[in-house]
Amino acid sequence: MSVLTYLIPISLILGSAGLAAFIYTVRSNQYDDPEGDARRILSDEWDDHPKP
Amino acid sequence: MTAQLSPPSAAACPGCLAAPAEAVRPIPEDVQIALSLPTIHCQACISKVERTLNAYPGIESARVNLTLKRAMIQAEAEVQARDLIPVLEGIGFEAHELDAGALSATQNDKVGRDLLMRLAVAGFASMNVMLLSVSVWAGATDATRDMFHWISAVITLPAIAFSAQPFFRNAWSALRVRQLNMDVPIVLAIVLTLVTSLWETSLSGEHAYFDAALTLTFLLLIGRYLDYRTRAVARSAAEELAALEVPRAIRVVDGVEEEVAVSSLEVGDLILVRPGGRMPVDGEIVLGQSELDRSLLTGETLPVFAEPGLAVNAGEVNLTGPLTIRAAAVGQDTSLHRMADLVAIAESGRSRYTSLADSAAKLYAPGVHILSALSFVGWYLYSGDFRVALNIAAAVLIITCPCALGLAVPAVTTAASGRLFRRGMLIKHATALERLAEVDTVVFDKTGTLTAGTPELVNLGDHGRQDLEIALALSEGSSHPLSVSITRSARAAGIKPADVSDIREVPGFGTEGMLRGQRVRLGRAAWTGADQGTQTSAWLAVGERAPAAFLFTDALRPGAEEAVQGLRAAGKSVLLISGDTTGAVSDLAARLGITDWVAEALPEEKADRVQALANEGRKVLMVGDGLNDTAALAAAHVSISPASALDAARVASDIVLLGSDLSPISDACDTAVRATKRIRENFRIATLYNVIAVPLAVVGLATPLIAALAMSSSSITVSLNALRLR
Numbered sequence: 001m002s003v004l005t006y007l008i009p010i011s012l013i014l015g016s017a018g019l020a021a022f023i024y025t026v027r028s029n030q031y032d033d034p035e036g037d038a039r040r041i042l043s044d045e046w047d048d049h050p051k052p
Numbered sequence: 053m054t055a056q057l058s059p060p061s062a063a064a065c066p067g068c069l070a071a072p073a074e075a076v077r078p079i080p081e082d083v084q085i086a087l088s089l090p091t092i093h094c095q096a097c098i099s100k101v102e103r104t105l106n107a108y109p110g111i112e113s114a115r116v117n118l119t120l121k122r123a124m125i126q127a128e129a130e131v132q133a134r135d136l137i138p139v140l141e142g143i144g145f146e147a148h149e150l151d152a153g154a155l156s157a158t159q160n161d162k163v164g165r166d167l168l169m170r171l172a173v174a175g176f177a178s179m180n181v182m183l184l185s186v187s188v189w190a191g192a193t194d195a196t197r198d199m200f201h202w203i204s205a206v207i208t209l210p211a212i213a214f215s216a217q218p219f220f221r222n223a224w225s226a227l228r229v230r231q232l233n234m235d236v237p238i239v240l241a242i243v244l245t246l247v248t249s250l251w252e253t254s255l256s257g258e259h260a261y262f263d264a265a266l267t268l269t270f271l272l273l274i275g276r277y278l279d280y281r282t283r284a285v286a287r288s289a290a291e292e293l294a295a296l297e298v299p300r301a302i303r304v305v306d307g308v309e310e311e312v313a314v315s316s317l318e319v320g321d322l323i324l325v326r327p328g329g330r331m332p333v334d335g336e337i338v339l340g341q342s343e344l345d346r347s348l349l350t351g352e353t354l355p356v357f358a359e360p361g362l363a364v365n366a367g368e369v370n371l372t373g374p375l376t377i378r379a380a381a382v383g384q385d386t387s388l389h390r391m392a393d394l395v396a397i398a399e400s401g402r403s404r405y406t407s408l409a410d411s412a413a414k415l416y417a418p419g420v421h422i423l424s425a426l427s428f429v430g431w432y433l434y435s436g437d438f439r440v441a442l443n444i445a446a447a448v449l450i451i452t453c454p455c456a457l458g459l460a461v462p463a464v465t466t467a468a469s470g471r472l473f474r475r476g477m478l479i480k481h482a483t484a485l486e487r488l489a490e491v492d493t494v495v496f497d498k499t500g501t502l503t504a505g506t507p508e509l510v511n512l513g514d515h516g517r518q519d520l521e522i523a524l525a526l527s528e529g530s531s532h533p534l535s536v537s538i539t540r541s542a543r544a545a546g547i548k549p550a551d552v553s554d555i556r557e558v559p560g561f562g563t564e565g566m567l568r569g570q571r572v573r574l575g576r577a578a579w580t581g582a583d584q585g586t587q588t589s590a591w592l593a594v595g596e597r598a599p600a601a602f603l604f605t606d607a608l609r610p611g612a613e614e615a616v617q618g619l620r621a622a623g624k625s626v627l628l629i630s631g632d633t634t635g636a637v638s639d640l641a642a643r644l645g646i647t648d649w650v651a652e653a654l655p656e657e658k659a660d661r662v663q664a665l666a667n668e669g670r671k672v673l674m675v676g677d678g679l680n681d682t683a684a685l686a687a688a689h690v691s692i693s694p695a696s697a698l699d700a701a702r703v704a705s706d707i708v709l710l711g712s713d714l715s716p717i718s719d720a721c722d723t724a725v726r727a728t729k730r731i732r733e734n735f736r737i738a739t740l741y742n743v744i745a746v747p748l749a750v751v752g753l754a755t756p757l758i759a760a761l762a763m764s765s766s767s768i769t770v771s772l773n774a775l776r777l778r
Contacts (some may be wrong), residue, residue, distance in 0.1 A: 004196075006205065008675040012180060028169055036118030039095035 085125040085133045086150040087140070088296065092121055097145065104143055108136065120288070122150065148580040150295040158165055167280055171273045172217040177211035178266035182760075189757045194256075201253040209246065216242055216269045218276060234413040234454060237420045238272060241265075241449035248446040251439070253356045259443060264561060264759045267525025269765045271455040279462040279482075282469045286480050289473075289710070293702060301325075301332040304376060314382075321379045325370045327531065327559075331377065335383070337362045339376035341560035343532070343576075344368040347499045348698050349632045349679045353507070353606055354588050355533075357560055359578065367679055367698055372532050373559020388418035405482040405689075408731050409461040414456065424448045427750045440752070447754040451745045456766040460734035463774035468727035471777060476711040477692075477720055484706035486731075487690040488724035490671040494619050494717075495662060495684070497676035498640055501694060502607035502616075504712065507534055507588055509541040511603045515592075517599055519551035523592050526563040526574040529555040533672040534590045535563065535574070538602060562590070570595040605639065609694075611715030616644045624673075629653050629661055631680050659683035675717065677701055692717060723777070730777055734770045741766035 025031070062289040092101065098116045101123060103723060105114035110131040116123045123565060125136070133149040140147040159616045191350065192200060198498040219242070223235040242265050249260040299314035302324040309324060314332045317323065322338065325331060330471035343355040346368050355371055358364070364377055379716045406414075433440065469479045496502050512520070524542040527535035531689015552572060555565035575585035580593035582601065591599040621627055628649040630637045637651035650661065658676075662684045665672050674681070674688035677697035693705040694712070702708055745762040748754050 004199075008184075010208075015176055015180050018444070021070060021170060022172050023169060026165055026172075033117040033119045034284055036098060040098060040120060042095045043099050 060135040084127055084152065085136065086152045086295070087125065087132065087133065087136065087488075088148040088150050088292065089116070089122045089123055089140070089145055090148070091146045092116065092118060093371060095408050100143055101140065101145060104139060105136065108139060120292075123147075148296055150292065151299065152295075161284065164280055164284055167273065167277050168401075170217065170278055171270070174215035174266060174270040174273050177207050177215075178263065178270045181207055181263045181266050185756065185760070188260075197258075198256050198345075201249075201260045201262070204260065205250060205253055208262040208266055210272050212242060212246065212265060215273060219269075219272065231408045232413075232417040234263060234409070234417065234458065237417050237449070238453060238458075240421070241446075241453045242269065244442075244446045245450050248442050251301070252443065255439075258628045259447075259756055261446065261756050261759060264756060264763065267760065267763060268450065268453055268455050272458045275455075275458040275462045277711060278459075282462070282466045282479075283482060285473070287470070289478050290480055290702070290708060292629055293659070293708065294340060296698055299332070303437075303709070313505055314518055315599055317379055317382045319379050319382055323377050323379060325377060327370055327372055327374060329370050331366050331368045331370070331405070333363050333366050333377075333379045334381040335364055335377040335379045337364060337375055338378050340373050341558075342373040342375050343370055343371040343560055345533075347505060352632055353499055353503075353636060354633075359560065372530070372557065405483060405487060407461075408486055408728070408735075409457075410598070412457060412735055413454075416457065416688050420449065420452045423452065423746070423750070431524075431752065444749065444752050444754075447749040447752075448746065448760065450759050450763055451749045451754060452742055453763070454738070455692055455763055456738035456741065456770045457735065459733055459767055459770050460738060460774075463771045464727050464730045464734065464777065467774050467777040468723055472716070472720055472723055474718045475719065476709060476713065477716050478710055479706070480736065483704040484573065484690055485724045485727050487706070488673065488721060490675040491624065491690060493625050493627065493670045493676065494673045495627045495629055495688065496616075496646075497658075497667070497674075497678060497684075498628060498632055498637055499606065499679045500677040500696065501675055501681075502609060502612045502628070502640065502644065502714070504609045505696070506607050507537045507604035508607040509537050509602060511601070512541050512545060515600060517547070518550070519592060519594070520545070520547045522552060522567060522572050522594060523602065525549035525552040525567075526555060526565055526572065526592075530557050530563045532562075534588070534604060537604060538574075538590065567594070589712040606636070608643070609712060609714050611713040615714040615717045616646065618715070619721070621646075622721060624721070627665075627730075629658050629684070631655075631658075631678070654678040655683055659687045661688045673721075674705075675714075676705075692720075727777060730774060734773055737769050737773065738766055741769075 030037070062709055089097075089101065092098065098118060101116050102114055105111055105123065108131070110128040112126045112128070114123055114125045124728055125131075126694045137147045137149065181204045184204050188197055188200050192411040194431075197642065202220060216239075219235045219238050223239040226233040226236060226497070245261045245265045249262050249265070253260050256522050292473060299315060300311055301314050302309050302321040303312050303317065304324050317333055323332060323335070327342065336362050337358055339360060340358075341357045342637060344364065345355050345357045346365075348369070349365055349367050358370075358375060363380070364375075424445045427448050431444050432441035435441065465479075465482070465485055499505060515523070516585060520542055523538055524547050527538040527542070529535075550567060552565040552567045555563060557563045558579075559576070560576075561579040562573060564571060564573040564575075566572070572595070573580050577589070580591040582591045582593075582599040585601070588604040588606075590602045590604075592602065593599040616626055625648070626646050628637065628641050628644075628646045629647070630651055631653055632651060636649040637649055640648040641647070650657075653661065658681060662672050662674055666687070666689065671689040674685050674686055674691040675693070676682075676691070677694050679698050679700055681693075682698075682701050682704045685701060690707070691705040692707040692709060693701045694709045694714075696712070697700075697705075697708075707720070741762055745754070745758065748758060
């Protein structure tokens with residue numbers, strides 16, 4: 001049972017990493033234009049170097 | 053040991069956790085120009101528009117939002133939206149200016165983000181706690197079980213403190229005015245469950261309901277979020293409609309024209325209104341001759357002759373010549389705004405409607421409290437053990453807790469609104485669907501609602517080819533709606549314009565020209581030497597010959613016939629109430645097969661008539677677009693207005709038709725009836741689960757496993773049932 005000492009913290013850390021990632025995406029307006037973002041990725045405009 | 057297992061501050065302050073601030077893209081607050089781009093649809097469109105706009109001198113940055121079909125532009129002050137529109141049209145995109153001020157509420161959508169954040173925290177926490185609970189149900193005992201309970205408690209307490217705040221706030225505001233709403237039993241259940249579970253855990257007890265409290269919060273937040281999304285979508289679309297009318301006027305100061313915002317106009321200002329423009333304020337004409345279209349205000353289709361001295365009202369449309377008016381009333385004092393008083397009076401009647409959810413809550417909330425209190429008292433008297441009694445009371449509360457009820461209505465309204473939105477209807481009001489389902493009488497306005505508001509030539513065949521050729525030549529020189537209609541019909545009939553020279557438009561009267569030494573005129577009856585009949589008409593005078601009449605009727609709006617037939621087939625009585633003349637109204641009523649009609653109705657009469665129908669016990673659906681319909685729209689049980697309606701009418705109505713087609717109306721009634729049926733079904737399903745689980749809780753057989761099963765399965769059944777509507 002001592003394996004729980006590692007497994008429970010690991011599961012909690014992984015879970016909160018997911019939560020943190022989700023909160024980051026919400027705070028950085030990544031859900032404002034889902035349709036546009038899905039299509040922008042098809043553009044080759046900034047493929048060679050990032051947008052300044 | 054367990055306290056360190058939980059990551060520090062994870063749930064207590066999720067905002068602090070995710071604070072890589074430098075990467076956060078700020079909401080563009082200083083957007084100066086917003087353009088609506090209804091035709092963009094692909095990645096190539098985005099790059100094309102952005103490249104073109106960014107290359108335009110003076111533009112700092114431009115970004116396209118494909119979901120909203122909008123471009124947000126940051127630019128220097130001298131860049132004007134009307135300069136950009138032709139640029140975009142040049143590369144093949146239709147563009148309209150949006151009033152950036154009216155859009156501000158959509159941009160910083162803080163409430164939605166807030167709810168989403170709480171939903172995420174509740175979801176994360178409930179999944180973790182549920183995993184721990186599964187091990188407890190699987191048979192963890194003694195120290196292991198206690199440890200799992202403690203970990204659950206450490207996750208649950210801060211998570212609930214953060215994510216259940218909307219419920220705490222709602223319940224508190226209801227309790228403060230000594231009322232019960234759905235949130236009071238929810239909060240009571242959550243708090244009582246947490247307290248007893250903590251107590252049980254500290255005594256190494258067997259039953260802790262941390263998972264149930266969290267799942268409950270999570271499921272209820274889903275309901276709240278769905279509800280919020282539905283309304284946010286409707287609000288943003290309604291805002292877009294309002295933003296399309298940019299409130300600007302041309303003020304003339306010492307002979308110099310300047311474009312200003314309507315809100316900055318003052319009484320006494322001189323304002324220039326170009327042909328096709330709408331009067332921004334009430335006033336008096338001081339210069340110019342033209343014709344005015346008053347149909348949105350009064351329902352009359354016949355244009356009115358306008359000359360200096362005539363009083364004009366805000367909302368009237370100038371048809372032919374430029375007019376200069378002196379403002380007599382601005383802003384809140386204009387006739388447009390005075391109509392708001394009528395609306396306010398009429399609306400006070402409607403607020404009496406109680407939604408299905410509220411009436412369910414009224415039955416449900418006291419019932420749950422009484423049941424829980426009774427089982428507490430019963431068990432306390434029977435066993436004399438305070439802990440057992442409290443445990444059972446908490447179990448009763450958590451099992452009866454309305455997660456299915458909280459999802460029953462939002463899930464159905466989301467599905468139904470989504471379905472209607474795809475068919476071009478915007479549900480603005482939360483209870484509009486429920487009210488629409490009860491409708492048994494439909495009242496239509498005529499001008500602009502059943503008719504498209506564009507005249508249609510009816511007696512093309514009565515005229516000789518030569519006359520038609522002359523008429524076409526003259527009508528092509530004018531943009532008056534009647535001329536445009538003649539041009540369209542004559543062109544469609546293959547007529548070529550006659551060789552008329554010296555064509556000029558006389559604003560307010562018509563067009564004239566010379567043909568083989570003879571003067572030819574097309575225009576108003578008095579100007580051409582004819583007598584004005586009751587029907588909308590233009591007259592053609594060739595030399596000294598008696599003038600010939602071109603008669604018009606208002607073209608039917610597409611789908612009007614289907615809508616009326618569909619409603620009658622569904623057993624609803626259909627009425628037509630219009631401000632237009634008797635002849636025009638009876639014609640239209642006969643064309644659509646409506647037997648019950650009223651003509652020349654004043655705005656108050658319309659509202660009174662609707663009120664009288666309501667007093668007879670009928671549930672009235674009012675469909676109208678004009679200012680004269682506004683009070684009636686507000687007085688009706690539920691109301692629909694087309695997107696072309698005046699802002700005031702759209703605000704007063706519950707549902708807005710986005711396209712020009714009327715046929716979705718009968719379908720909407722059908723969908724509303726089915727949605728209401730599903731809501732009732734959902735209530736029944738939720739009740740059924742309660743009927744099975746509550747006796748178990750009351751006799752003390754409920755375990756956390758049973759609570760979790762009852763709660764999740766009823767919520768899932770209810771959501772799936774709602775999805776059948778799509």
